Amino acid sequence: MRNRVFIKNLKEHIGKEVVLAGWVNIRRDQGKMVFFDFRDMTGIVQCVVLPSHTEAIEKAKEIRPEWVLKVSGIVNKRPEKNINPDVQNGDIELEVVSIEVLSPAHELPFDMSLEGYNLELTTELDNRALVLRHPKIQAVFKVQETIIDSFREFMKKNMFFEFQAPAITPATAEGGAEVFQVSYFDKKAYLTQSPQLYKQIVMSAFERCFSVNKIFRAEPSSTTRHLTEIVSLDAEMSFIDSWEDVRDMAEETVRFILKQVEEKNKEHLKILGATIPVMIEKTPTLSLREVQQRIFEKFKRDVRGEKDTNPEDERQICEIIKEETGSDFVFIYGYPTRKKPFYVYPNPEEPEYNEGMDLLCRGVEWLSGGRRISDYDQLMKHVEEWKMDPEKIKMFLEAFKYGVPPEGGFAFGAERMTMQLLGLKNIREASMFPRDMNRIDERLGSDGY
């Protein structure tokens, strides 16, 4: 739209006539004058229509929330007594000269004002298209955009090559219990659960790679933490000296993301009442056995010898570390080798524990990764011990047949990080169009689709 001025730039035009385009937020009639809040993608400004502008005031009396207008008006400083320092453009207003209605709107099904908005998640999802206009909802996805952008930016800075991981996969190597099946012409295919094997292939050719891609989980579970379609941020790097190189890269990636969100999404964090978790200079790292010992000492709860952490362990170790160091984050490494996938690297000094790791924050896992096996013979030995069919991962194995450096990588879900960073209660709030067992946009009927 030619000559349009964005609302965030209005202060550069004080005393001048400008053209705005956007949506009506709220209208307030006050005697002969009409006030309305007007928004575009850059912000909000108060508009005032004086009775002297006869044509404009007639239109102004007609307009309602969500109507789309093109408005001409003069940018005025507000009188001292009307200044509101707590809102954007609280010291100016637009004196409307003319209004062009670009699109009317039906009456809203619920209150969309910043103060009045208060919907159950189900209603919110049932009205996703409309609700996306609300600043609180937009704030979530603006933060998510920064998370994904910052991941990409940090990877590129560190010479990682971005590739496009596939969504459709052939027979899965690890069995098909929680995999979605696709009718692929007259054959069967599956939706990928992880780009793990692909990123290891690409790493073997490009040294360092990453991808931002969809993964799919068919777990028949409807908790506040489950989605069937997830945005996965994946990285893989070679020529590492030890698994700690992978840990350090993961740590610096998260640190960079937090810093970017803090800088770029101040207003969004404010509107959501969120605070960035504390990452100290060097995030504490404990082995699984150390974690269990520390929990035993502190809480007298004996989980020593367990093969993995449970949610209670994760909460308690985070509590211990927070109290001791101030860090909201903690790395746990050294899980039982046989409990984890075949490609995870066993600690050469005690091969029954591996060099896989998790990064926890505020009691919840944020990121997983670790060193992988890069030696072909060792990999083939694991393939056999894990009782996998090498035919089904032929392409993956081929990469390792022809020389692969020591390597590792990590991955995390964009929705999970968005949720935890913002303190959201349900992961569905962190997915713009969440898919779960019972919903794909609409609630799924019992008749199926």
Add this chain to the structure above:
Amino acid sequence: MRNRVFIKNLKEHIGKEVVLAGWVNIRRDQGKMVFFDFRDMTGIVQCVVLPSHTEAIEKAKEIRPEWVLKVSGIVNKRPEKNINPDVQNGDIELEVVSIEVLSPAHELPFDMSLEGYNLELTTELDNRALVLRHPKIQAVFKVQETIIDSFREFMKKNMFFEFQAPAITPATAEGGAEVFQVSYFDKKAYLTQSPQLYKQIVMSAFERCFSVNKIFRAEPSSTTRHLTEIVSLDAEMSFIDSWEDVRDMAEETVRFILKQVEEKNKEHLKILGATIPVMIEKTPTLSLREVQQRIFEKFKRDVRGEKDTNPEDERQICEIIKEETGSDFVFIYGYPTRKKPFYVYPNPEEPEYNEGMDLLCRGVEWLSGGRRISDYDQLMKHVEEWKMDPEKIKMFLEAFKYGVPPEGGFAFGAERMTMQLLGLKNIREASMFPRDMNRIDERLGSDGY
């Protein structure tokens, strides 16, 4: 890897000892000395092992292509007579002091040297993991990375919000002939064919949006132009004055991408023998009827009155425009309204033609888009005339119920653009892990997976 120097930076270390890490390209024994070309992700350098380094030369005689090494050596200028100005680091070489083998490699199944590499596409795909190491293959995906990055960069510059479009969709509105079906718990879902309706929803809340996402096409077709899984680059913008605003944004997006590829991928274009197509200051725009008239005048081939262009038309109009203006690109707009999807905006002055458009380049379509219907009543009228079930696009329609500005958008496939830009013969060459009717990584057996 600590202290590692990247090969592209070797010239900063002349006369000094450095540590390199990478892969052996080729080994050449010359009497008592051993030469080998050594590569990392930043380039190639020639290494020379002198007989005086007894331990190193012993190892050097053992190494083979694709072995992974850590090499210490002194960066020397080459003697004048050995300088090769045509290759990277042609004026230096590394005098090897020690070699550490990080990983051996099996013998290669075919010649992987730059000159010797010459595989059928099928063999190439059967050996994808290994072949990804070849500079010609890498060049393709480095260019593709730039295409996608530049799209994103240009969108962000122009205030487009990036969202994550979903892959799994409920019942499709337009029928399911060429859609992949997913077993979704006890129900059915589908893989998205296009984020079209989602991007229009997001536009209605964020004004301008884009997405980089997978789309899926179940066409039972196995041509050189068909993939079942495609990376789609999608944009949608509101507050347009006319469809030409969308056209101009599409043109400038492509122009930006071409410029970025030209600047950032010089060496890749060279290795692939590709030339960037010419985009003149203002790409010519013709209506479908003008295109048909021009073809008739020039080639005496009468396609006037046809409802769409065919491949021959596309070649011929590109030829005409190239000859006349020097432009490799041409926009065509104004297709018969009833032949296109329900959301495309009919020209108000002759509603039987729409304001949809295509951008052709060198005889092939690169991009599609146009203005969309933003008025709810007009949209509902189309929904009815196109005999669509409004229940199945409820969320989409809801967006338009509550005030949407005049708007439009465009989309293009990353693989298609990569293929055309680089003059590749088969779209499978432009997809790292191409999926088609007969292949998902491996060739699909008749027994199915």
